[in-house]
Amino acid sequence: MCGISGIFNVHKAPPIDKGVLQAINRIQSHRGPDDEGYYIDENIGLAHRRLSIIDLSGGHQPVFNEDKSVCVVFNGEIYNFESLVTELSNLGHQFSTHSDTEVIVHAWEEWGVDCIQRFRGMFAFALWDIKKRQLLIARDRLGKKPLYYTKTNRGQLVFGSELKVLQGHPDVDKTLRSEMAEEFLMYGYIPDPYTAYKNIFKLDAGHYLLMAPEKPIEPVQYWDLKAPQHNLSWEETQGSLVEHLKEAVKIRMLAEVPLGAFLSGGVDSSAIVAMMAQEQQDPVNTCSIGFNEKSFDESEYANQIAQRYNTNHVSKIVSAEDYDLIDTLTDVYDEPFADSSALPTYQVCQLARQSVKVALSGDGGDEVFAGYRRHRLQMAEQQLRAKIPYSVRKPLFGALGSVYPKADWAPQFLRAKTTFQSLAMNTVEAYANTMSRMRLDQRKMLFKDDYLRQLDGYSGLEIIKKHALNAPTDDVLKQIQYLDIKTWLPGDILTKTDRASMAHSLEVRAPLLDHKFIEWAFSIQSDNNINGNQGKYAFKKSLEPYVNGNILYRPKMGFSIPISAWFRGPLKQKLKDNVLSEKMFDSGYFEPRSLTKMVNEHINGRSDHGDALWCLLMFAQFLNRQ
Numbered sequence: 001m002c003g004i005s006g007i008f009n010v011h012k013a014p015p016i017d018k019g020v021l022q023a024i025n026r027i028q029s030h031r032g033p034d035d036e037g038y039y040i041d042e043n044i045g046l047a048h049r050r051l052s053i054i055d056l057s058g059g060h061q062p063v064f065n066e067d068k069s070v071c072v073v074f075n076g077e078i079y080n081f082e083s084l085v086t087e088l089s090n091l092g093h094q095f096s097t098h099s100d101t102e103v104i105v106h107a108w109e110e111w112g113v114d115c116i117q118r119f120r121g122m123f124a125f126a127l128w129d130i131k132k133r134q135l136l137i138a139r140d141r142l143g144k145k146p147l148y149y150t151k152t153n154r155g156q157l158v159f160g161s162e163l164k165v166l167q168g169h170p171d172v173d174k175t176l177r178s179e180m181a182e183e184f185l186m187y188g189y190i191p192d193p194y195t196a197y198k199n200i201f202k203l204d205a206g207h208y209l210l211m212a213p214e215k216p217i218e219p220v221q222y223w224d225l226k227a228p229q230h231n232l233s234w235e236e237t238q239g240s241l242v243e244h245l246k247e248a249v250k251i252r253m254l255a256e257v258p259l260g261a262f263l264s265g266g267v268d269s270s271a272i273v274a275m276m277a278q279e280q281q282d283p284v285n286t287c288s289i290g291f292n293e294k295s296f297d298e299s300e301y302a303n304q305i306a307q308r309y310n311t312n313h314v315s316k317i318v319s320a321e322d323y324d325l326i327d328t329l330t331d332v333y334d335e336p337f338a339d340s341s342a343l344p345t346y347q348v349c350q351l352a353r354q355s356v357k358v359a360l361s362g363d364g365g366d367e368v369f370a371g372y373r374r375h376r377l378q379m380a381e382q383q384l385r386a387k388i389p390y391s392v393r394k395p396l397f398g399a400l401g402s403v404y405p406k407a408d409w410a411p412q413f414l415r416a417k418t419t420f421q422s423l424a425m426n427t428v429e430a431y432a433n434t435m436s437r438m439r440l441d442q443r444k445m446l447f448k449d450d451y452l453r454q455l456d457g458y459s460g461l462e463i464i465k466k467h468a469l470n471a472p473t474d475d476v477l478k479q480i481q482y483l484d485i486k487t488w489l490p491g492d493i494l495t496k497t498d499r500a501s502m503a504h505s506l507e508v509r510a511p512l513l514d515h516k517f518i519e520w521a522f523s524i525q526s527d528n529n530i531n532g533n534q535g536k537y538a539f540k541k542s543l544e545p546y547v548n549g550n551i552l553y554r555p556k557m558g559f560s561i562p563i564s565a566w567f568r569g570p571l572k573q574k575l576k577d578n579v580l581s582e583k584m585f586d587s588g589y590f591e592p593r594s595l596t597k598m599v600n601e602h603i604n605g606r607s608d609h610g611d612a613l614w615c616l617l618m619f620a621q622f623l624n625r626q
Contacts, residue, residue, distance in 0.1 A: 002061070003031030003049040003161040003502070004073040004147075006126050007169075008135050009042075011155030011214060016045035024168040025049060028161055031075075031502045037061045039071050043213065044128050044135065048073040051505055053255050053358060059099035066094050069130045070108055074101045075161055076123035076145045077509065079251040084118060108136065113210055116222050120251075120516065122509070124161060124203075135211045141223040141515045142364075143192065143205030143490030146498055150200040151217060162499075163334035166200055173199045176626070178454055180336075181589040185446070185615055186460035188338035188437040189491045193219070196335040196622070205490045223515070225482055227472035228523035234538070237524050241542040242275075244521075248514040249275040252360055260285030260356035262348055262508075263313070265301030267371070267540060267552055268362025272511060274546035276360065277309040286311040287352045287359075289344060291561075292319050301551050308548065316351050318344075323566055326574075330621040332499045338437060338615040339492050340561050346500040353504040363493055364512035367484045368521045370477055370529040371536040371556070374434045379530055381422055381430060382476050388423075428468045431480045432461050435488065438612050446594045463487065477526035485518075564610030568603055575599060575613060578620035587623055 005025045007016050018040055025036065025047035032049025039046045039062045048061040062071040078084070081100035084107060089095065093106040100121075107115035108127055113136060122144035127136040137159060139147045149159040152171040159166070166172050177198040180190050192202045203209065206223035249272060253259060261273050263286040276284045286306055290299030299315055306313035322343075329342055352359045366372050421439065422430035433439055440459060444452065467486040471479045494513075501508040511517070524538055531537035540552045567575050578584070579599055585592045595616070602609040 002051050002075045003028035003165070004075050004124060004126055005047045005160035005165045006073070006158070007045045008157040008159075008211065009044070009155060009213060010151060010157050010211065010217065013043075013155040015042045016040050018045070020169060021045040021047050024158075024160065024165050027164050027168045030505060031161060033505050035060060037073075039073075039128070041130075043133075046071065046073045046126055046128060051357070051507060053077070053257055053507055059097060059101060061101060063097065063099065063101045063105060065105040065109060066096075070105045070127065071130075072101060072104045072108075072125055072127040074104060074123065074125040076121055076125070076140065077252075077507075078103055078119050078121040078123060079254070080118075080120040113208065113222075116208060120514070126159065133212050136208060137203065137211075138208035138222075139203045139205055141206045142485070142494065142513050142518075144494050144498070144510065144513065146495070147203040148195065148200060149203060149209070149217075150197075157211065157217065163195060163197075163200065167334070173197070174626075175199065178451075179458060181451070181587075181619070182443060182447070182455055182458065183460040183463070184336045184338070184619060185438045185443050185612075186432075186436045186440075187487070187491060188615060189495060190335055191460070191463050191487050191491045205486075224470065225472060225485065225519065225522055228478075230523060231525045232523045232528075233525070234528055237528055237538045238542055241521075241538065242546070244517055245271065245511065246275050246278060248511040248517040249360065250279050251514075252509040252511050253279060255358045257357040258285065258355060259358040259360075260287060260312075260352060261360040262286075262352065262362065263288045263302045263305060263311070264348075264362070265298035265303075265305070265551065266362065266556070267536065267543070267547065268365030268512060270301075270305045270362075270547045270551055271365070271539075271543050272360050272362050273305055273309060273311065274543070275511070277311070284309060284311045285314075285356050287314045287348065287355070288316075289348045289351060290315060290317045291344075292317055298557055301548075301554075304548050304551065312355075314351065314355060316347075318347055322347070323561075323571055326571075326617075327621070330618070330625060332503050333495070336615075336619045336622045337495065338618045339496050340563055340611075340614055342496050342500060343561055345496055346503065349501045349504045349506050349508075353506045356506075358507045358509065359501075360509050360511060361497065362512060363497055363508075363510040364489070364518075365536065365539065367481060367489050367493075368512055368518055369524075369536040369539040370481060370526070371539075372484075373535075373556070374431075375477065375480060376530055376533060376535055377419070377434060378427075378431055378480055379477060381419065382427065384423060385427070385430075427476055427479065428465060428483075429461065431483060432464045436460075437615050442612065446590055446598070448589065448591050451589050475526055477530060478522065481522075489513075563614050564602070564608050567610060567613055568605065572603055575603075575617060578624065579613065579616045581620060581624070583623045584616075584620050 032051045034052045035050035037048045037060055046062055062073050064071045078100040081103045084103045088106045095102055116138050123140045124145040124147040146161055148163055148166055150166055150172055151157055154171055158169050175198045180196045190196055193204045207219040207221050263269050263273050288302040291297040325343055422433050467483055471482045497508050528538040598609050601607040
């Protein structure tokens with residue numbers, strides 16, 4: 001795991017300034033504290049920060065081919081590099097290192113841009129072909145590794161692994177993008193390919209840029225989930241799921257440094273540890289954090305798995321009042337990011353780094369096997385949609401949704417406002433409504449009229465609609481899983497893990513997000529993923545020989561923190577100072593009276609706006625740093 005950056009003269013521009021390149025590259029030194037390297041000529045500058053994992057002595061970057069005509073800087077891991085080395089060596093290519101990075105330059109020589117299809121792993125890389133004067137920048141299929149880019153008014157492309165790298169360049173435009181407030185309050189993050197800034201973009205997962213001087217910058221998609229050619233039967237699923245999972249875990253266990261796993265006590269991390277224990281003789285290194293507040297603590301379940309597999313387990317109980325990291329998170333994520341589980345994720349990465357340099361995680365299980373509550377809710381609602389014509393549903397449930405109160409105080413089954421709203425919508429709109437941090441009506445209540453006029457009817461829903469058009473199947477559950485993989489996964493889950501881990505120079509690998517494993521799992525019949533009220537059914541049944549039943553079938557807790565209580569207690573003043581600040585009032589986005597009303601209602605206990613206020617606090621913290 002590393003950090004890359006670079007400057008490329010798309011149009012005629014001044015020669016690359018080495019001092020500027022070094023300065024922006026060192027901003028991300030936390031991503032690679034072990035080494036740095038540069039390649040610079042008149043029109044291109046490539047830079048790298050290294051976290052040494054494989055070929056500790058010979059993996060310095062940039063890496064070149066035999067005649068020094070191709071070089072690359074690389075962030076990530078290519079897990080099938082050994083088989084590629086064999087194939088390329090048989091084709092006449094000569095290797096001078098034992099690192100996976102060198103595979104990229106030789107694969108480019110042999111297959112051109114199609115080389116990306118050969119790589120199995122997580123990656124973001126920039127490759128410069130000196131003879132062809134071509135620059136290839138690529139991001140892995142799921143978006144595990146980040147890549148930001150922008151074009152300056154002097155005709156230079158500036159790119160890097162984190163937003164702060166680009167922000168350190170003196171010519172980069174830091175104008176905020178007006179739509180980002182609407183998108184952020186809907187998603188809790190800024191969805192790809194956008195950022196909080198008007199002219200800075202994320203390279204979409206599964207895309208590349210192939211550039212040459214005086215050529216336009218146009219991302220090209222090279223991978224997408226395809227419709228299953230054959231829906232796996234129950235017997236086929238149960239017969240091979242564990243073997244597919246073992247293989248995805250096994251190829252991620254190669255490292256020349258201490259390796260371990262996160263163990264939260266949930267289904268996914270327990271499954272990863274169980275598979276690791278099958279693949280190595282020595283005890284697996286595991287770590288977990290627990291909370292001193294029982295309702296948020298899963299450490300007893302982590303301990304069960306640790307004892308079952310005799311792991312070298314390290315755990316730490318942290319206070320549920322450990323909220324001092326909020327300011328740190330604002331700096332780590334560079335733009336508004338509202339997943340509150342970023343706090344415990346940061347803490348578990350910090351703990352893991354004390355004993356290992358690489359950790360396997362259970363990220364992706366809920367997306368791949370339909371484990372979120374919203375998946376089950378969507379399918380239950382879909383049964384009603386199928387029975388009641390849209391012409392009846394829209395006015396009936398639309399009216400109920402508009403008048404039904406937001407009953408945060410009520411039992412779960414009485415909190416029907418979102419459900420009524422969703423039943424009045426089509427499948428895609430309903431799913432967007434269900435997964436929104438703040439629903440459209442809530443957002444409109446907070447926004448100024450001038451800002452709404454500026455949006456001119458635009459909402460964050462447009463992003464989901466765009467992806468829905470490319471969904472490869474009519475199966476409703478697979479459609480919403482596809483939407484998760486295109487939005488939630490790269491925008492929230494993978495962003496959260498990458499920044500939290502790299503802040504501590506820790507590499508995290510996610511076997512459940514192996515693209516071959518996902519392509520296989522996408523063929524599981526949907527009624528085998530959700531069976532009755534049980535999500536991830538096929539996955540859990542397959543794991544029964546490996547994971548305790550009380551872990552597999554207990555209610556999902558998540559990696560959460562007591563936000564609502566914090567805002568009525570120790571964080572009350574911080575909430576007021578930030579959300580009700582002049583910066584927020586003068587931002588042009590929010591109606592001050594609406595913000596004040598929401599804050600007061602929550603503090604006084606009349607409503608629970610905890611999640612919405614966390615979003616607003618993160619947004620305010622971001623604005624305060626502009």
